[in-house]
Amino acid sequence: MKNKKTTTNIISLIFIVFFVLLATLMISQLGINFSKKFKNELKEEQAQLLHRKENEELKELTLKISPNQKKQAYFQKKFTEDNVTDISDEDYISVILDQESKKEVLFQGNFRLSYLEWLNDDDIKVYKGCGSSCLLIYVVNTKTKEVNELVEKIIEYSP
Numbered sequence: 001m002k003n004k005k006t007t008t009n010i011i012s013l014i015f016i017v018f019f020v021l022l023a024t025l026m027i028s029q030l031g032i033n034f035s036k037k038f039k040n041e042l043k044e045e046q047a048q049l050l051h052r053k054e055n056e057e058l059k060e061l062t063l064k065i066s067p068n069q070k071k072q073a074y075f076q077k078k079f080t081e082d083n084v085t086d087i088s089d090e091d092y093i094s095v096i097l098d099q100e101s102k103k104e105v106l107f108q109g110n111f112r113l114s115y116l117e118w119l120n121d122d123d124i125k126v127y128k129g130c131g132s133s134c135l136l137i138y139v140v141n142t143k144t145k146e147v148n149e150l151v152e153k154i155i156e157y158s159p
Contacts, residue, residue, distance in 0.1 A: 051079045059096075068121045071142065072098040073106065075113065095126055097142055107140045107147065 055076050062075040076096045093113045097106040107126055115127040119139065126138045139148045 048079065051077070062116065064116055064118055064124075066118050066121050070099065071118075071121070073116055073118070073124050073142075074098075075116070095124065095140070097124075099142070106142060106145065107138060109138075 058077060059074045064073050065071070066073075074096055076094050078092050078094070092110050093108065094105045095107040095113075095116060097104050106124065109126070109128055112129045113126060114129055117125050119125050122142050124140050124142065126140060128136045128138065130136045134151070137150050139150065140146070
């Protein structure tokens with residue numbers, strides 16, 4: 001009878017030790033997963049903070065005010081996790097229209113957008129490089145959002 005009780009106690013002890021080890025392993029794994037998740041969130045937060053700072057600087061560099069002083073336009077980059085864009089990413093840079101504290105995307109393009117200027121109170125001219133001897137312009141109406149694409153300059157080289 002005593003051997004049976006001892007055997008039962010040993011088996012119970014083995015199960016308890018097994019479950020304690022299993023629980024410890026699971027908690028350890030969860031801790032690692034929580035740690036990785038926290039690190040990833042921290043990286044994401046830092047990347048977004050850097051992105052906001054870069055866009056603030058880009059706004060300062062590209063900000064143009066309409067002739068009647070009622071509208072502002074500037075460039076803003078899209079957030080990407082690795083901050084690397086595909087050349088064909090046609091919404092990487094946006095022209096933001098800020099009018100009466102209301103901000104909206106007026107026009108989008110890839111990294112080749114280079115400059116903007118107001119033609120009048122309703123039309124903005126956005127420049128885009130299209131090669132070493134080519135410059136495209138987009139005239140964007142701020143009211144209708146109509147876009148007209150024109151070739152501004154093509155330099156032909158003669159031998």
